[in-house]
Every structure is written in structure tokens, then in C-alpha cells.
Amino acid sequence: MSLRIALLGLLKFSGPASGYDLTKAFERSINYVWQAGHSQIYPELAKMAADGLIGVEAQGTRGRKTYAITPEGSDELHHWMTSRVPTLAPVRSESALQAFLLPLLEPQEALDILRRMQEAVAARVKELEDLRAAKRERQVGDGSGLGYYSLDLGIRHARTALDWTKATATDIAAHHSPADDEPPKP
Amino acid sequence: MSLRIALLGLLKFSGPASGYDLTKAFERSINYVWQAGHSQIYPELAKMAADGLIGVEAQGTRGRKTYAITPEGSDELHHWMTSRVPTLAPVRSESALQAFLLPLLEPQEALDILRRMQEAVAARVKELEDLRAAKRERQVGDGSGLGYYSLDLGIRHARTALDWTKATATDIAAHHSPADDEPPKP
DNA sequence: CTCAACATGTAAATGGTTACATGATTTT
DNA sequence: AAAATCATGTAACCATTTACATGTTGAG
Structure with missing residues (x-):
């Protein structure tokens, strides 16, 4: 679930991006709160597209696929943000x-x-x-x-x-x- | 690795105990820093015994097996404690x-x-x-x-x-x- | 006699990491 | 021409969670 939310958040904030872009964005910013490598991100994007939360906006050179968040994806993200009960994640360190x-x-x-x-x-x-x-x-x-x-x-x-x-x-x-x-x- | 260390620490500190006891000990105390349920603990104890880190000290009633830490287990625990490089576990919350x-x-x-x-x-x-x-x-x-x-x-x-x-x-x-x-x- | 607590395991599913694999384009 | 970067995927493995499964003993 959280990986999905993180990807939706990045797409919502920065606009359309490829799996490659999102992997870089993970490394740069969000990896201080959640981590994922490309081998996890690519399959998850495919599933999210199948579920209608994101869509392939364009296919560029080098097989590049640009994903954009859909209204359903926005709803999912907004719902998670506003309605999740604040569970204090147990420490595991x-x-x-x-x-x-x-x-x-x-x-x-x-x-x-x-x-x-x-x-x-x-x-x-x-x-x-x-x-x-x-x-x-x-x-x-x-x-x-x-x-x-x-x-x-x-x-x-x-x-x-x-x-x-x-x-x-x-x-x-x-x-x-x-x-x-x-x-x-x- | 961490599950092993946690179990070794509990056995070292409180003396011999069964998988059941250790599961309870996890729930009570250590689950503020690491979590594991009995379905993870029992197989891990079996592997640790196979590796010589712990040994079956006694078989009680109700199929109860009491494990005790061995000298090798003590070494392993001590080595982990004193020589692990302090990696700041990345947050994943x-x-x-x-x-x-x-x-x-x-x-x-x-x-x-x-x-x-x-x-x-x-x-x-x-x-x-x-x-x-x-x-x-x-x-x-x-x-x-x-x-x-x-x-x-x-x-x-x-x-x-x-x-x-x-x-x-x-x-x-x-x-x-x-x-x-x-x-x-x- | 029934219920709670004791006691141990396995199986299936999920999530995450590491390694394998391939190829195109740009920079040096 | 070689190296770096762009770009995407799969496979194998490991850790964790949830559910399934079984049986014993002691207290009320």
C-alpha cells in the first residue's frame, strides 16, 4: 500500500514521470521516509495502471513510458491521506x-x-x-x-x-x- | 539476523526458555524495538539449534522444549553487539x-x-x-x-x-x- | 465439562532486496 | 570506440504476516 501512495504522491506533485524518473525521485527525496528500488517500482506501476490509478501518457524514445495520475488515483491518494487512522508504526530498528x-x-x-x-x-x-x-x-x-x-x-x-x-x-x-x-x- | 540476536539476548538475560516463553517475552518487552510472532520464532529457534547457537536443555510436559544459549551463541551475540557498525536504519514509516x-x-x-x-x-x-x-x-x-x-x-x-x-x-x-x-x- | 491458557508447528501470501538480463543513446 | 547514463524488465531469495491446524493441562 505505502509504495503505491508514495508513487501517487510523487506523480501528483511533480506531474507525469517515467519509472526511471520515479526511481531517481525515490533516491533523492522520499527515501528518508520510504525506500524502493526500480525492481519494485516497475511492476507496481504496471499494477497501478491496471487498476486505473495511473495511465500511460506517452511512450518516448528508448522505450520510455510516461505515467500520469488519473482522477481515481488522486481520489485514492486523498482518501489515504485524510482517512488513515494514525497508527504509530512500531519501531523495527x-x-x-x-x-x-x-x-x-x-x-x-x-x-x-x-x-x-x-x-x-x-x-x-x-x-x-x-x-x-x-x-x-x-x-x-x-x-x-x-x-x-x-x-x-x-x-x-x-x-x-x-x-x-x-x-x-x-x-x-x-x-x-x-x-x-x-x-x-x- | 536481528530476530536471532533478539532471541539470543532474551535467552542470555533470562536464562533457558521455550518458544512459547520467548513469544510472550517478545510481546511484553522487546516488541517496542522488534516484532515477531510465534510462527516466525519457532522455525528460527530450530535453525539456531541446528547452527549450534542454542541447545534443547529439557523437554517438559505438553511437548515443551526448553532452549538454552550455548557458548557459541554467546559469542555470536557479543560479536554482533560490539562489532556492528552503527548503521542508522533508514526510516520506513x-x-x-x-x-x-x-x-x-x-x-x-x-x-x-x-x-x-x-x-x-x-x-x-x-x-x-x-x-x-x-x-x-x-x-x-x-x-x-x-x-x-x-x-x-x-x-x-x-x-x-x-x-x-x-x-x-x-x-x-x-x-x-x-x-x-x-x-x-x- | 467447558473454557482459558499452554504449547508447537506448517502453509500461503505479501513485501522487499539482490542479482540477472538486455538494449538504446549520449558523452568523452 | 569505450564508458556513462538512460530505460525497462524478470527471477530468486529472504523476511514477515496471516491463517490454518492440532493437541494438552489446569481452573472453575
Whole structure:
């Protein structure tokens, strides 16, 4: 379902596009909230066309097929957006699993992991903030452009994860009584 | 892979258990970071036993099989925990997709959705905070117990999502110029 | 005796990833 | 002429979900 919705949203927003274009669009923008490769996108477009949600608007050179959203597709998209019950998608994340299992490790091992996590998350924060800055330069400064609000959400989540790594490291270090194996350097 | 690690972690922490026990443990605790039902767990346990990561310790009544983690299983778990590179799992969430597509809607429609999201997220925050309070009462107050740190992470994420719904609603309402279809009630 | 909880499995369907396969056009 | 990019598809595999299927034990 979600792949369909994502494709309908892209077609609605940017107008007619080919499977190739949509694959690129996925890589560029939407892959921060949903991922799909061309091997999933092409068959899905064929099914959506069969269901009347999109139509082949033109066949270009190199076998290029340009799809456009139909009124039925617009309805489907609008219906999904406005009537889906806000199910909090359960988290399914290896990092969260690692966090879950942290108490199994020795404090020093846990601290090492948290330090590495912290670096990775800090890099992600920077990546997303740069992306937002680049977007701001390219277009008008308001909330138009798909992905504006989800990018904000992503940045907030990444910053929260960064805070968590710091707080957790502090917490573990406190229980650990750092004198044990980190003798102060004079 | 992750399912294996989750099962190894539970067996390591709580000692020998049956597939049934582990299914219950999943439902209770770990399902905030990873989900699996019994139909996935039983076959996986069989494969893990074949791979020597766990062993059948005892066969009880009602066909109950009790599995225990082996030294090889412990190694595998420890290796995964300490040597996995902290890949930020890409988000794949319907809610994030909905956030991504929000600019397609009329401001009033978007505000309605954000209001419903806000209620759902607030409920999640409360659920998780209650869970932490209940855990605190039951056992010692420090960071022991699997899931202590990931629960903290979950609470922080949920609060962040709540903040986002409020900020986004405020932002959209500002652009919308509320006088348009929300005349002030005298 | 009946119902809830215990206990384990398999099968079918869906969704997603990786690899295979092919060919046209444009750029260097 | 070679390489990069455009462009589309299929096949095999893996993970996950939902449904099917069966039988035991203990409590009320």
C-alpha cells in the first residue's frame, strides 16, 4: 500500500514521470521516509495502471513510458491521506535493538558503542541540516515542496537520538564509577 | 539476523526458555524495538539449534522444549553487539510518509490530520511513561533490566514527535491565515 | 465439562532486496 | 570506440504476516 501512495504522491506533485524518473525521485527525496528500488517500482506501476490509478501518457524514445495520475488515483491518494487512522508504526530498528540489549555488556563496552553511535548520529544530523539548508536556497522559504515537514521531523528525531547517546553514556559512566579503569591523567 | 540476536539476548538475560516463553517475552518487552510472532520464532529457534547457537536443555510436559544459549551463541551475540557498525536504519514509516505528503493537502485538512496524530502520539508518550513507572516500581531503580535504555529512547522519540505535531500545526496555521475559515467566536 | 491458557508447528501470501538480463543513446 | 547514463524488465531469495491446524493441562 505505502509504495503505491508514495508513487501517487510523487506523480501528483511533480506531474507525469517515467519509472526511471520515479526511481531517481525515490533516491533523492522520499527515501528518508520510504525506500524502493526500480525492481519494485516497475511492476507496481504496471499494477497501478491496471487498476486505473495511473495511465500511460506517452511512450518516448528508448522505450520510455510516461505515467500520469488519473482522477481515481488522486481520489485514492486523498482518501489515504485524510482517512488513515494514525497508527504509530512500531519501531523495527537494529539500533534500537542494540540499545535494548546494552545492559548485557560491560560498561566499558557499552560506552564504546555509544561513542560510535554518537558519531554516526551526529553525522546524520549534519547531513539532514545541510539538506534543509540546500533546499531553502533552491526554492521559496515556506513549507511548500514535498518533504518539508518530514525533513523537520527527521532532524528532530536525529537530534533526539544524539541527546540520548550522550545522556545514556553519562548514566552508564556514573554507575561505572570511572576511577576503576580510567585512572586520571596528571 | 536481528530476530536471532533478539532471541539470543532474551535467552542470555533470562536464562533457558521455550518458544512459547520467548513469544510472550517478545510481546511484553522487546516488541517496542522488534516484532515477531510465534510462527516466525519457532522455525528460527530450530535453525539456531541446528547452527549450534542454542541447545534443547529439557523437554517438559505438553511437548515443551526448553532452549538454552550455548557458548557459541554467546559469542555470536557479543560479536554482533560490539562489532556492528552503527548503521542508522533508514526510516520506513507510514506516518513519516504521511508527513512527507502533507503539503499536498489543503491547510485545514493537514491541520485535522495533525490533530489526530497529536492525540495518538500523546497516548503513546503516556503509555511508555507508565511502562517505565511500572518497571521502576517492580525492580531496582538503576539501568539494569533489558530495555531500560531503549525505553528511554522510545520516550524521547515519542515526545519529539509530539513536539513536531504542535510545531507543524502552528506553522501551517500561520501560513493559512486563520481568519479565512475560522472566524473568531465572540 | 467447558473454557482459558499452554504449547508447537506448517502453509500461503505479501513485501522487499539482490542479482540477472538486455538494449538504446549520449558523452568523452 | 569505450564508458556513462538512460530505460525497462524478470527471477530468486529472504523476511514477515496471516491463517490454518492440532493437541494438552489446569481452573472453575
